[in-house]
Amino acid sequence: MKMRIWVAALGMAALAGTAFAQGDVIAERRAGLKRMGGHMDAFKPVAEARGDVAALAPRVDDMIAWFRTMPDRFPAGSNTGDTKALPAVWSERAGFEAANTRMLGQLEVLKAAATAGDAAGFATAYQATGPQFCGACHRTYRAR
Numbered sequence: 748m749k750m751r752i753w754v755a756a757l758g759m760a761a762l763a764g765t766a767f768a769q770g771d772v773i774a775e776r777r778a779g780l781k782r783m784g785g786h787m788d789a790f791k792p793v794a795e796a797r798g799d800v801a802a803l804a805p806r807v808d809d810m811i812a813w814f815r816t817m818p819d820r821f822p823a824g825s826n827t828g829d830t831k832a833l834p835a836v837w838s839e840r841a842g843f844e845a846a847n848t849r850m851l852g853q854l855e856v857l858k859a860a861a862t863a864g865d866a867a868g869f870a871t872a873y874q875a876t877g878p879q880f881c882g883a884c885h886r887t888y889r890a891r
Contacts, residue, residue, distance in 0.1 A: 772825050779820065782813070783813060786806040786810055790859065795865040800869040801861055807854060807857050811855070813852050831891075833889060843887075
């Protein structure tokens with residue numbers, strides 16, 4: 748009898764650990780996406796003023812690094828809890844990953860303009876990034 752109780756307790760502990768890990772990945776991706784939005788917010792006034800875009804390169808680097816790992820932040824089973832991710836993230840995984848790849852390509856365009864100090868090129872790329880890349884993914888894979 749004691750053995751059954753011990754095995755049941757061990758199983759409950761394992762399930763609790765899974766729930767905590769799942770909650771952590773959701774919190775991590777929410778924080779990361781919020782940080783990405785913060786970068787986009789910081790780009791806007793500089794792009795509009797045709798300011799010093801070279802100073803934004805580290806922010807673009809952070810975005811590239813984060814988006815390289817983004818699909819991994821949506822593992823199977825992380826679709827419940829405090830998340831706005833739609834089921835399509837998992838049921839249409841190839842499309843989700845393709846949208847992420849397109850975003851990475853766009854971020855490389857932003858990075859090239861920032862590194863070159865090309866304020867006009869950065870502004871053009873920035874204007875496309877929100878609606879065409881962020882927005883396209885949000886419309887398909889994120890609940891409002």
